[in-house]
Every structure is written in structure tokens, then in C-alpha cells.
Amino acid sequence: MILDLGAIFGAVVPLYFAIMLAFLSVRWWKVFTPEQCSGINKFVGDFAVPFLVLDLLTANDPYTMNFHVLAADALQKLVILAPLLVWKSLSKNGSFDWVITLIALSTISNTLLVGLPLVQSMYGHTSSDLLIQLVVLQSLVWFNVLLGMYEYRAARILIAQKFPNTAASIVSVRINPHVASLSDTEQLETDTEIDADGKLHVVLRTLSTSSTISVDSMYSAQSTIELRSSLKRAGSSSTSRSYGTPEGRYHKQGSNSSRVADASFDIEAITEVSEPSIQTGTDSKNLDEGRKENPPAGVVARLIIITVWRKLIRNPNTYASVVGITWSLIAFRYNIKLPLILKGSITIISKTGVGLAMFSLGLFIALQPNIISCKISTVVKCIAVRLIVGPAVMAATSAAVGLHGIVFKTATIQAALPLSIVCFVFAKQYDVHPHIFSTTIITTTALFLPATIVYYLLFRLLP
Known part of the structure; x- marks a missing residue:
């Protein structure tokens, strides 16, 4: 027993060391500025973590995939x-914002960075292979499902603001290539054409002041300063112009905003402590109570599919996952080994993945204005959802699909891992309870070790 706990502490305490080192570097020693932290996060998101995913997938045999674990998840x-959806539909207190928040709190784990070292120390390499499968599923499916829910909410807000009385008349929507997200309605403008039947044809685009700024330039310190100053100047003006016939066949409206919404999952939102991008004062509950017309389902679906797809193809983890799965399917089918040069090139970057990612998490914690940014009662409820409700439901679904032994234990314990930082990135961009996600990430990162040890000891009592 003592040796088992020693192995667990030996695997997890170094993760805490990286977090603490980053925290002290910013809060006490002032080693890094926010711009430098943004650069570190950029490297982690674009190189370290994708190469780590690629390295893990190329070494994992896809033909031994446990579909029962994926089904339980x-x-x-x-x-x-x-x-949650029933509650939202039937209760007057129901809100789609809380549906998104609670589903993310209870189901999205930091599986890749924290889970792999932890479960491998508990149950060996078999459990780590199972977690790699869950990492792929989460990266390619669940993150995008969550993103789609956020984009659905943003689409409803956009349509309610731009077309409060004519939403049902919209028959088509074309989205400019510069539009990567609907998360900030103030930076978007709509060109509207009315055909002979009174139907609306909408073109959605970004303002010219923001669409000319490249995404990559947002991550250098100088470009960040220039971007903020230019958008601050631009934010003092707004436009609303009409063209065409006196009946207003063609109308163009728009206003400027704070910044361009980036399309990747790991962005400078992690290090910035400014206000969230959406400042609409509108939530899904207000939309349900106040809007009289609904747009056609196909219009909303098109908006969501296009924006989610654009984020997906700009996320380096997508390419790492696809390439890794493709290679492993070929390699394990025909017994081909990765060339030594390629293997070494991937490994030298992937080895930085866990350490730098945990260091990045420490930077995130240090740059928050408050460690606890919501009521204590809310914190306790969020911790309970993350560390108790999520694992309990996972244990029930695992038993329902017939999991047992190490597979059952691994599936349950991975549900008690800390909340993924991706949830905060989304929450901040779409302004859906970011303070709750920030606090939950910090507290569950601090508490997951004793919580998972309790689960581990309880499982030792099982046959």
C-alpha cells in the first residue's frame, strides 16, 4: 500500500512542482510579463501538446481499442x-448557459496532461492506453460538441440582436472567410438583401479594421500592443449605412469591437485578464423569454457547422490526431516502424509537452486577479460536480456497458481529474461564467490528488 501511494505521489508531485514554479515566477519573482506568458502558451498550444499527442498516438495500437470504454464515456x-436539457425546457429558472456550464464541469477532464501520469502510476501501461483513446475522443469529438453548443448560443444572440423582428424571414447566410467565430457580435457586421418574396439573404463579415489583422501577429508583444491601441481607436466609431432603393432593399450595419476572436483552442485568452469578448448583456434565458421569432433551423445549423469547422481546421491538435491515427493504423497493420529521424524529431518536442503545459497552467493561475472569483458556496458546488457527480455517473455508465476490473477503475478515476483549461478558454471567449471555470480549474487542480487517492483506496476494497 505504501509503495503504491509512493508511486502515485512520485508521478503527480512533479506536475505540482511545474505549476508552482510558474506561479512563483509571475506572482513573486516577476520573471515573466503577460506578453511573455502569451508566447509560452502559444508554443505549448501550437507545438508541445500537438507533438505530445502525435507521439502518443503513433505508439498506440488502434486495433486494440476498447470500444466499451468509449461507449461508457x-x-x-x-x-x-x-x-439538463429537460430542466432548461421545463423550468423557468432553466438556462442554456447553465446547461453548457454544467455539462463542461462534469465531463471535460484534463486527461492528457494530468491523467496519463496518474493512472499509469496506479494501474500500469494498460490504463494509459485506455486514456489515450479517451484523449483522442475528447479532442476530436467532445471539444467540438462543446464548441458547437457555445456557437449555437452565440448564433442565437447574434440573430436576436441583428434581426429581432425578422429572424423567421432569413433563408440563407453566407459567412465571410475572416469570420472564425460568432463569439463577439460587436465586431461583426451584416449585409442584408431582401428578395422579391420578402425573404432575407444575409452576409456575415468582420469589420475591415479587424479583418486585416493576422492571427499570428496577436502573439508577439509589440503586435499585441499595436492591436489593442488600434482597436481602441476603432472602437470609438460605429457605422450603419443603407443602400439601394428607398424601401431599403439593402442594409448594412455594424459596430467595432475589442479584438479578433481566434480560432485555436489554446490562445492568449489563457494569459489575458481583460474583460471577456462578449459584452452583450444577453443570455439564453433572456432570449427564450423575449424573442418572438426563431430563425429556420437550417440557418442556425449552417452558422454552427461553418464556424466549428473553421476552428477545427485551425487547431494543431486536429492535425496531430489525424496524422497520428492514420500512421498507427498503417504501422500496426503492416508492422512498420517510424523512421528513426522522424521518431527523434517528434520525441524531442513531445518531451517538453507535459512539463511546459503544466507550467502554462501555473501561469494561468498566477495571472488571475483572484484565485477564488465566485462565492464559496458556488465553489463547493462546482467541486462536487467535478469530483463527485462526474465520476459517479461515469461509474454507473461503465457498469452499464459491462466494464470491470482495471478498465472500470481507470474510466472512473479519469472522470475525477481536474477540469480542462480548454473549458475556461471557451467560457471566456463566449462570456459564459468564466469566473466559475477559472475558479474550478484552480481548485480541482489542487484537490484532484487527494480525491483520486480516495477513489483508488475505495477501489482496492472491491473484488
């Missing part, structure tokens, strides 16, 4: 989501 999401 999917069933957990559905079991939690279904009652």
Missing part, C-alpha cells in the same frame, strides 16, 4: 446532458 455525457 459517451453515455456519461448523454446521461448528464439529457436531464
Whole structure:
């Protein structure tokens, strides 16, 4: 027993060391500025973590994939989501914002960075292979499902603001290539054409002042300063122009905003402590109570599919996952080994992945204005959702699909891992309870070790 706990502490305490080192570097020693922290996060998001994913996938045999584990994971999401949607539909206190928040809090784990070292120290390499499968599923499916829910909310807000009385008349929407997200309605403008039947044809585009700024330039210190100053100047003006016939066949409207919404999952939102991008004062509950017309379902679906796809193809983890899975399918089918040069090139970067990612998490914690940014009662509820409700539902769904032994234990414990920082990135960009996600990430990162040890000891009592 003592040796088992020693192995667990030996695997997890170094993760805490990296977090603490980053925290002290910013809060006490003032080694890094926010711009430098943004650069570190950029490297982690674009290189370290994708290469880590690629390295893990190329060494994992896809032909031994445990589909029962994947089924249990999917069933957990559905079991939690279904009652939340019923509550949202039937209760006057129901809100789609809280549906998104609770499903993310209870189901999205920091599996890749924290889970792999932890479960491998508990149950060996077999458990780590299972977690790699869950990492792929989360990266390619669940992150994008969550993103789609956020984009659905943003689409409803956009349509409610731009077309409060004519939403049902919209028959088509074309989205400019510069539009990567609907998360900031103030930076978007709409060109509207009315055909002979009174139907609306909408073109959605970014303002010219923001669309000319490249995404990459946002990550250098100088470019960040220039971007903020230029958009601050631009934010003092707004436009609303009409063209065409006196009946207003063609109308163009727009206003300027704070910054361009980036399309990657790991962005400078992690290090900036400014206000969230959406400042609409509108939530899904208000939309349900106040809007009289709904747009056609196909219009909303098109908006969501296009924006989610654009984020997906700009995320380096997508390419790492696809390339890794493709290679492993070929390599394990025909017994081909990765060339030594390629293997070494991937490994030398992937080895920085866990350490730098945990260091980045420490930077995130240090740059928050408050460690606890919501009520204590809310913190306790969020911790309970993350560390108790999520694992309990996962244990039930795992048992339902027939999991047992180490596979059952691994599936349950991975559900008690800290909340993924991706949830905060999304929450901040779409302004859906970012303070709750920030606080939950910090507290669950601090508490997950004793929580998972309790689960581990309880499972030792099982046959």
C-alpha cells in the first residue's frame, strides 16, 4: 500500500512542482510579463501538446481499442446532458448557459496532461492506453460538441440582436472567410438583401479594421500592443449605412469591437485578464423569454457547422490526431516502424509537452486577479460536480456497458481529474461564467490528488 501511494505521489508531485514554479515566477519573482506568458502558451498550444499527442498516438495500437470504454464515456455525457436539457425546457429558472456550464464541469477532464501520469502510476501501461483513446475522443469529438453548443448560443444572440423582428424571414447566410467565430457580435457586421418574396439573404463579415489583422501577429508583444491601441481607436466609431432603393432593399450595419476572436483552442485568452469578448448583456434565458421569432433551423445549423469547422481546421491538435491515427493504423497493420529521424524529431518536442503545459497552467493561475472569483458556496458546488457527480455517473455508465476490473477503475478515476483549461478558454471567449471555470480549474487542480487517492483506496476494497 505504501509503495503504491509512493508511486502515485512520485508521478503527480512533479506536475505540482511545474505549476508552482510558474506561479512563483509571475506572482513573486516577476520573471515573466503577460506578453511573455502569451508566447509560452502559444508554443505549448501550437507545438508541445500537438507533438505530445502525435507521439502518443503513433505508439498506440488502434486495433486494440476498447470500444466499451468509449461507449461508457459517451453515455456519461448523454446521461448528464439529457436531464439538463429537460430542466432548461421545463423550468423557468432553466438556462442554456447553465446547461453548457454544467455539462463542461462534469465531463471535460484534463486527461492528457494530468491523467496519463496518474493512472499509469496506479494501474500500469494498460490504463494509459485506455486514456489515450479517451484523449483522442475528447479532442476530436467532445471539444467540438462543446464548441458547437457555445456557437449555437452565440448564433442565437447574434440573430436576436441583428434581426429581432425578422429572424423567421432569413433563408440563407453566407459567412465571410475572416469570420472564425460568432463569439463577439460587436465586431461583426451584416449585409442584408431582401428578395422579391420578402425573404432575407444575409452576409456575415468582420469589420475591415479587424479583418486585416493576422492571427499570428496577436502573439508577439509589440503586435499585441499595436492591436489593442488600434482597436481602441476603432472602437470609438460605429457605422450603419443603407443602400439601394428607398424601401431599403439593402442594409448594412455594424459596430467595432475589442479584438479578433481566434480560432485555436489554446490562445492568449489563457494569459489575458481583460474583460471577456462578449459584452452583450444577453443570455439564453433572456432570449427564450423575449424573442418572438426563431430563425429556420437550417440557418442556425449552417452558422454552427461553418464556424466549428473553421476552428477545427485551425487547431494543431486536429492535425496531430489525424496524422497520428492514420500512421498507427498503417504501422500496426503492416508492422512498420517510424523512421528513426522522424521518431527523434517528434520525441524531442513531445518531451517538453507535459512539463511546459503544466507550467502554462501555473501561469494561468498566477495571472488571475483572484484565485477564488465566485462565492464559496458556488465553489463547493462546482467541486462536487467535478469530483463527485462526474465520476459517479461515469461509474454507473461503465457498469452499464459491462466494464470491470482495471478498465472500470481507470474510466472512473479519469472522470475525477481536474477540469480542462480548454473549458475556461471557451467560457471566456463566449462570456459564459468564466469566473466559475477559472475558479474550478484552480481548485480541482489542487484537490484532484487527494480525491483520486480516495477513489483508488475505495477501489482496492472491491473484488
